[in-house]
Amino acid sequence: MSAAAPDRVGEIEQRLVRLEAKVDALGVDLRAEIRNSEEETRRLIREGDEETRRLMREGDEETRRQMREGDEETRRQMRAGDEETQRQMRVLHEEVIGRIAMLGESWSPEGPRGRRPRRKG
Numbered sequence: 001m002s003a004a005a006p007d008r009v010g011e012i013e014q015r016l017v018r019l020e021a022k023v024d025a026l027g028v029d030l031r032a033e034i035r036n037s038e039e040e041t042r043r044l045i046r047e048g049d050e051e052t053r054r055l056m057r058e059g060d061e062e063t064r065r066q067m068r069e070g071d072e073e074t075r076r077q078m079r080a081g082d083e084e085t086q087r088q089m090r091v092l093h094e095e096v097i098g099r100i101a102m103l104g105e106s107w108s109p110e111g112p113r114g115r116r117p118r119r120k121g
Helices: 006-106
Strands: none
Touching: none
């Protein structure tokens, strides 16, 4: 081995030591960067969760509003249907009363025929 060879080996050893120090520093930096990224990811997840919950609450409120409107519309239609049914019942009742009156007139001795119908039996 020449005299230059030990100098060269020493130089390589020094470079290797510096390289190891740089790798160690990069490892520390990398771990810190990973921790920061994890913290940022967790923060973003929390924000997303909060936004999701907010949107769900708004959706729930909108659904409730639509249900109330639907309930009100259903009640209005039911009242209108009840009013129509009552009107038809009054008409039918008046019609039945009129028919009963007509039957009563035809069965009375003073009715249009002037006599009572015979009883069978």
